[in-house]
Amino acid sequence: MSYRVFTPQDYPLPYIIEDTTQWPIARLTTDSEAFTAAVQQAVLDKLIHRYHGKEGLKNELERVLYQERIRLTQTPWKADPKDERQFWNNIKSRIVKLDANAGQADAMTTEEDILREIVHRYVHEIVGQFNPAAFKFARGILPIFFGRVLNAAPGKWFKTLSANAKTIHEKIPITGDIEHIRSLARKGTVIVVPTHFSNMDSIMVGWVLNEIGLPAFTYGAGLNLFSIKLLSYFMSNLGAYKVDRRKKNGVYLETLKTYSREAIERGAHSIFFPGGTRSRSGSLEKRLKLGLLGTAVEAQKNNFKKFPDDLAPRVYVVPLIINYHFVLEAESLINDYLKETGKEKFIRENDDYSTSFAMVKFIFKFLSASSSLAMSFGTPMDVLGNSVDENGDSYNHLSQKISVRHYFMNHGELTDNQQREEEYTKMLGEKIVSQYFKHNVVLTSHLVCFCAFELIRKKYNYVDIFTLLRTPAEDIHINENDLIAAIGRVKDQLKEMNKNNEVLLSLELRFTDEKVIEHGMNNINLYHSRSPLLRSSDGYYYTEDLKLLYYYHNRLDGYKLEKYV
């Protein structure tokens, strides 16, 4: 590849803007009042336009009230503010009064007033802040913390000081055209769209963006995570805004989207997890949730409306693929997935991640694995999915230079058209998915689990996947030679695909087939109490948890590798 490759010693790269108070996200906090006011006004304008007329607006208010009251009784959380009930009771009595006052020109409260109050509350609940002092603190302490645990496999504490200790950058390879991304972040707003497998993701994404010298990014974090004290401190001061997944009413969703759009228009680099929630099956996201992604498209259009072409700030989308050897929540995720596909619509909002202790324990294990993960940046794109060069100019698949403004024009004029933007967002989503597959780094553990599970599936091809997954694990054996042969064949095919730029391979895949198995197994078994794959003394392989094996196998789902096993 023709771009500059950084070595582990180069990291962390210098910030592209040295003065943290000048970071876009810091300015968002400085201008917080104007920012939240702008969000609030934009939401009101949009909703009043959408539910034109008092009647439509009132119906919507009633819907919101109804859904919020259900939330209050059915899914109350400790983190909820104390005055929630009071607030919504008050809204209720004011909606009731609307009827009494109907037809009076001088009515005290209007539908608009009530809507304004609700939106105001939502905006202030969502808004995040960036505190340069807290950032400095985090920047100071995290490397020490990372460094401490990095080589801290039991009994090896002293190694942190020794010369052959691996640095975190040797353990976590960062790939992609970093210089390109840095130059785009100087010119416009960068939206990073990572894959989502674990709650660790937001930490790792924050870490990697800091390492490559970008100003802090803003992102929406699940409100439930704010109940973990350690996370909450960092998240609330480092620019995260709060997303309450329980609230699905139209007013809340519109507020959330407007918040995101307004932040992008104000230059705040943002992270979206376009998969919505963590991948339950363990496979790469194939269908994305487009809600927040759409705000990037809309923000770009608004920038064109506000500025002449060469001055309009551009929005760039950068996929990021995070690959773990093992995922903390793997067990509960795959169980959720199987329940979901088994049509039991029940997904827990809280999970094994609920204490600071569990998290620290995981980070510990995870950093002490010999190579825990890989972080791979995809090719930067504009909001239509065209690639962009280092100057920020767009080129389509035919290498024709493209004016992005033209996509939003009709008969020579910039026009608003929501359905058009929805289609553009879908197109962008398709491009992101194809980049996920292209820039996915195949780790030894994924390859080993893929081959092992496919061999089992072949052996039991007369039962469906659900029946298979219920088979007692002790009944299932894999012949060593079969596994080695399968690994060899799939590896060859992956190398072929790698040549055609269809996938990336981790360095360890250069090992012999036997070594690949050993490396993959060692890494994956490090964390789970019941191992996905083990070798018996008399030379066959078995599993202690077939579902886990299936979960890790799924990471290579979608590459059509099955026939090579």
Added chain:
Amino acid sequence: MSEKRTIGVIGAGSFGSAIANLLAENNKVLLYERSESVREAILRDGKNRNHVMHGDIEVTGSLEEVASRCYLIFPVVPSQYFKSMIMEFSPWLRPDHILIHATKGFHCEFDIDTMKPEDLKLKQIKTMSELIREETCVVRVGCLAGPNLAAELAEHQPAATVIASRFDEVIHEGQHAMRSDRFQVYGNRDLLGIELAGVLKNYVALASGALSGLGYGENARALLITRGMGEMIYIGKALGADKRSFLGMAGIGDLIATCSSPKSRNYSVGYRVAKGEKLEEVLASMTEVAEGIRTLKIGKLIVDHTHANAPLLQIMNKVFFDGFDFDKAIKMLMRVHVAADAEYLDI
């Protein structure tokens, strides 16, 4: 807007001329034709292929001019020439162009006479909108299809059509440009379905012409049209289209028109072959392309590859290319196992 917009049309064939005339009722039209003699004839006579050309139609031989003067453009070029046209056009196009094509054919990335179904990749068979997306930077793409026999349009008879696109904007632009007191324009978001309906009906029209050539009447034709539509749904479904698209103006609507009218090119090819003329001779005698013959061959590849249920298509292939006897073919079709009536609505 007081100033009339200029709409582009690419291709002054019979259907291209009809579309240009329809558009000229509401707009100025810039009609591209690559043949200089045809351009001169239009300028000289004010006529082209039995169409009296509207006074608001300008003729040009420059694709660049079409791209620079028009935002909304209707390519109406036979499928074999579509790719070379669009590649030539591509450097002038921008993302603020809207293209609505009216070409009822497939593009193939291979030789249709030597390709084997087992080697086929479905991606190698493309609709015109897919070709536009691949060869240009235009994303707002649509397709026009429906019961629109050029000769009847030329006589200003009442008619309707469908414009399909993923973008409502494209549908609205097309409706705005074409709608008139004698022409209705329906919208559909299933672009693939409408394109397939437009293409696949070609071989059913061939069969319909053949029925007439053999002297059969309307019962047989109704049987053909109904089951033909069912087959189109099976093939469409295998390629990812929505079955409802085949029940609308571009599906059953177009089928009824083309299967009933000797004015349809595909119909007349079927008719003449059934009357005993050689296929090669019939094709050689025609001034315009009958897409149905290509559709038969490509359709067979698709059906053999996807195992879609399409006995009519299979037997038509035997008749037209393997010298199979018409009477025998009809006997075989009549012996096909009959499913429940209208079962194609349940797939």
